[in-house]
Amino acid sequence: MNLAVGDTGLQRLLRLHPANAGPAAANPARVLEIDADFARDGTWAGARELAERAYLELLEHGREDLIDAHNAELHMALPLHRERIPLKYACLTDTARDAERTRNFPLDRAYRLVHGLVGLVLDWKQAVAPGESWLVLVRQYDHAQHLATRLFAELARRAARRGEIAVIIDSALDHAELGRRAPGLQTSLASDELRARPAPSRAGAPGEAEGAALEAELARGGALDWEINAPRLLAHHLSRGESLAAAQVALRALCLCNHYGYYHESASFADTVLPHFDEMVGDDEDARWNYLGNIFQGMVTTDAEVRALRLILDLAEPRLTRRELRAKMHYLLSMIYLRYSKKPDLALAEHYILLAAADIDAARGEIPDADQTFLKVFIDNGLAFLRVRQGRPQDALALCQEGYALLTRELGEDRHTLHRSVLQYNTAQVYVMLDRTEDALVHYRKSIEMDPYYSEYYNESANILQREERFEEALELYESAARYSAPYPEVHFNRGVCHSRLSEWEQALAFFELSLELNPAQPEIHVLRAEIHEELDDAERALADYDAAIALAADSVPARVNRAVMHFGRGRYDLALSDMDHVIAIDGGQAGHYENRAEIHKAMRQDELYRLDLDRAEACRETA
Structure with a gap:
């Protein structure tokens, strides 16, 4: 990292052009100049430099507490230090391998890591240099990938506060x-003068000797070595025009990114890989399917489902002959139409999932019995998802329960623990649909017993308890959800709701503030905060939150109705009328809305309009 302290040329430039960077950059005490080129350092390029500097300085200052608080994001972003930062709360999706790993990370998990890394930088700054002004200068921004660009935007937004x-x-x-x-x-767009300033010297693609040595080292190394060095080796081959060798490296990098849930980054390698795909996999059907599955996942998760479908139809369907692989292919085609298409097609989804079931039944005797049993249960789980979407929850429930029983009976309780936890989770979700709350909670608890650090299980089961008004129990589970994951706004929102329902206003406001810091685009939080401020007789803050909610969601009925009531109580009848006119324009079938507006007309001495709205309210009641 290039760390500039003191009166640098960059600082003189910023003093001449303070509007380009804001007050914190007018005379920074520290300038952190980082290189965000994805081709140089992979997914966390630039962000990794910040995280490493934070980690090392926090160690120097004895702030192991902050390192521990940011364990998940430091573990993921700093592979060179990973042995010293073991993942504290590893869920089964982190630890399961090969056939045991039947669940991919949601894309949101990577966004939580972004939130955590931003929080790390802010905590580091506060711990080692409170009150100082720092500047982060991001070089090669145009060559950064999705997660890094998101991180820089989030850092700019949250640091500005x-x-x-x-x-x-x-x-x-x-x-x-x-x-x-x-x-x-x-x-934060840099000025022309700043862009013209020479960038610090940086290593280019490795030369021939270094590239050969790196290739030999990676041939002997494992996944961690590839994660650290694949970008440099890929740059080496691309710089020499070695497209096949580049495709081979890109394919390894693609699979690693997919494994970690970095789907935009994974998808970015596809155009380097696909021209040489057939050449690389040849007639090896296992390799063909494994690699296509990885390429597919990056595409469908990043809204390229049409291209993903074409990929399977062109490169898998004509070339796969073995029944168990065709079963997996038909399952994936079903999921395209069921989960990933912008317009789901349940008929096609059913067609393909039934083909998958027939394929795996026909594969009995061709593959080990244990594999056949597992794949049958896995495909039936997909069929259960389809039955839910078709409005057949009892059929879905039977498929989940029968699949779990079959796995247990045939394979015992030690194999496929991840998928067994998913089956319990899916059973819980169906029970929620059937309004069988206690049964749902029982199966959530079983999922948690098998996968105790999977945050979503705690958050979702706590949501059930919240709806049941069992707020204290819900709060305990939300606390676990927050502990076992990098930060995400939903769990703090949910904690705030529980505290507000318990009339614990200070705690509610604190959690709502945490949630808004992570995601400011939540109009519902502003409505809830406004209601709390009303309870606390703080009309100005209440109005400010209603204004903020409406700025984010102009058609928010609760915000406009509540704001109209506040305006009415303060004699601002024209503003109250404007809000109620808007409410009725978008939600005109509610008697209460007309009654509210009638009262405004009455206060404004508009008797005819007052009586007309009362008549409309009565008509709404008769229609209902």
């Missing part, structure tokens, strides 16, 4: 393109 860290990017992108890639960074 504290006013002590500015983020400037070195970019040739115009404001429109920058806004599309990373909303929030538009105002």
Whole structure:
């Protein structure tokens, strides 16, 4: 990392152009200049430099507490230090391997890591240099990938709230393109003078001797070595025009990114891989299916489901002959139409899932019995999902329960623990649909027993308890959900709701603030906060939150009705009327809305309109 402290040329430039960076960058005490080129350092390029600097300085300052608080994101972003930062709460999706790993991470998990890394930088700054102004200068921003650009935008937004860290990017992108890639960074666009400033020297692609040595090292190494060095080896082959060798490296990098849930990054390698795909896999059907599954996952998770479908139809369907592989292929085709298509097609989804079931039944005797049993249960689980979408929850329930019993009977309780936990989870979800709350909670608990660090199980089962008004029990589970994951806004929102229902206003406001810091686009939080402020007789803050909710969601009926009531109580009849006119325009079938507006007309001495709205309210009741 290039760390500049003191009166550098960059600082003199910023003093001449303070509008480009905001007050925190006008005279920074520390300038952190980082290189975000994905081709140089992979998924966390640039962010890794910040995280490593934070980690090492926090160690120097004896702040193991903060290192522990950011364990998950440090473990993932710093592979060079991973042995010293073991994952504290590893769920089965982290630890399961090969056939045992039957669940991919949701894309949201990577976004939680982004939140955690931003929090790490903010905590580091506060721990080692409170009150100082820092500047983060992001070089090669235009060559950063999805998660890194998201991280820089989030750092700029959240740091701006504290006013002590500015983020400037070195970019040739115009404001429109920058806004599309990373909303929030538009105002951080670097000046022409800054972009013209020579970048610090940086290593190019490895030379011939270094590239050969690196290739030999990776041939002997494992996944961690590939994670650290694949970008450099890929750059080496690309710089020499060695497209086949580049495709081979890109395929390994693609699979690693997919394994970690970095799907945009995984998908970015597809165009390097696919021209040589047939050449690389040849007639090896296992390799063909394994690699296509990885390429497929990156595509469908990043809204390229049409291309993903074409991939399977062109490169898998004509070339797979073995029945168990065709079963997996038909299962995936079913999921395209059931889960990933923007317009689901349940008929096609059923067609393909039934083909998958027939394929795996026909594979009995061709593959080990244990594999046949597992694949049958796995495919039936997909069929259960389809039955739920078809409005047949009892059929779905039977498939989940019969599959679990078959796995246990045939394979025992030690194999496929991850998938067994998923079956219990799916059973719980069906019980929720059937309004059998206690049965749902029983199966959530069974899922948790098998996979005790999977945060979503705690959050979702706590949601059931919250709906049942068992708030204290829900809060205990939400606390576990927060502990076992990098930060995500939903769990803090849910904690805030519980505290508000318990009239614990200070705690509710604190958790709502945490949730908004992670995701400010939550109008419902502003409505809930406004209601709390009303309870606390703080009309100004209540109105400010209603204003914020409506700025985010102009058609928010609760926000507009409540704001109208507040305006009415303060004699601002014209503002109250404007809100109720808007409410009735979008939700005109509610008698209460007309009655509210009638009262406003009455206060404004508009007797005819007052009586007309009362008549409309009565008509609504008769219709209902």
